[in-house]
Amino acid sequence: MKVKFATPVSVAGYRLARYGLIKPPMPLTLTFSVTNMCQSKCGTCNIWKLYIDKPELKEEELTLKEIEKIFSSLGRIYFFNISGGEPFLRKDLPDIVRLACKYLKPDIIHTPTNGIATGLIIHQTERILDTMKESGYGDVPFTIKPSFDGVGEMQDKVRGVKGNFKKTLATIEGLRELQKNNKNFYLGVGSVISNLNLAHIEEVSEYAHSLNVDTYINEIAEQRSELFNEEDPVTPDAESYEEIMKYFKKRVRDEMKNKRVLARFTQSFRLVYYDLVVRILRENRQVIPCYAGLSNVHINPYGQVWPCCILGYKKPLGELRESDYDFNNIWHSAKAAHVRKFIGAKKCACPLANQAYSNILCDPASMIKVIGNMLSVSFA
Secondary structure (H helix, E strand, C coil): CCCCCCCHHHHHHHHHHHCCCCCCCCCCEEEEECCCCCCCCCCCCCHHHHHHHCHHHHHHCCCHHHHHHHHHHHCCCCEEEEECCCHHHCCCHHHHHHHHHHHHCCCEEEEEECCCCHHHHHHHHHHHHHHHHHCCCCCCCEEEEEECCCCCHHHHHHHCCCCHHHHHHHHHHHHHHHHCCCCCEEEEEEEEECCCCHHHHHHHHHHHHCCCCCEEEEEECCCCCCCCCCCCCCCCCHHHHHHHHHHHHHHHHHHHCCCCHHHHHHHHHHHHHHHHHHHHHHHCCCCCCCCECCCEEEECCCCEEECCCCCHHHCCCEEHHHHCCCHHHHHCCHHHHHHHHHHHCCCCCCCCHHHHHHHHHCCHHHHHHHHHHHHHHHCC
16 A cells, blocks of 8 residues: 655645745645534533534535535545544445545545444445445545543543443454554544643553554644633643653654654654644743645635634634535635634634644745654664
8 A cells, every 4th residue: 555645736736825925725634523522521622512502503504416516616635634523423424425536536644533422433444445445435534533541540531421432442452453454544543631630641651552553643632613612721732742742752752763654654653743742831822833724725615714623613614515515715715814813823723633734734944853753763
């Protein structure tokens, strides 16, 4: 299987567009929140409360026909990042992936999961992998990342569901079986480091590394417009996070040499990301330029277009249902230009992992560090 990476031409386009020298190219990464339904009741996220407070919103989620119109107007993207809620609760998820293959032609497809509905997740994953093969995308990497925020009762406590830990282990085991006949399928686990599990994160990491998955990654808990948690003190302070990262960076370097190419490339980015987060937390500024709304874009379940999930509802680029589902109308609108100007003026700063990867990709000094990480492992 060939693993493709974004081209220097794409990166140059985003850099020029950020300075207003060219018209914004199409985004590199599309994050699509396919649903806000979720069975988890995480202490770091309040999205699960949305349909309890406003059940009528569930009926307003984009239909498959609407999604097809949106995808057909978007054109090719590099990274199709499926999000939620819990993505696998959307019964037509394999059909959404089929449309992505047809119109977006992504080089990587990824989705997280809370790991609770084991049978559903495995069934849906099998259907997705078959759909990708039928669409001629059987060699394109498909990655799944079950959430893993604690060991035993700690997982259940942080994620608010009794039995979550055992169900997640069963899901991982079932997904691992699917890897035997699907070489394009990558399985990882991921932790959200928050004030709820900070003291236990080394234990979580040690257990995660024993699971025999392709990658173990972590992200810092954030206050996001998307998650309705902007008043919740979930984000660790810079000093605590930096101390934890010393352990993680050493562990990542020790594990990288045994990983497949895509996993090693991802982990090389991670090492740079960890250092970047510490600086952002400490300095409260954009340490490197942010390309949200240029390299990356986020579409929520109701067709609202965001530059990122941090700004989310506060600074949307537009509404797809109001623009006849034509993404280009929003992408090149005056409203989108205004939001990009806000971001370009560095009036916001955050450690959002998905966006940070693209920011690193567009920052020459940071990419030198990524390449250095790859080479240090390759020649060790």
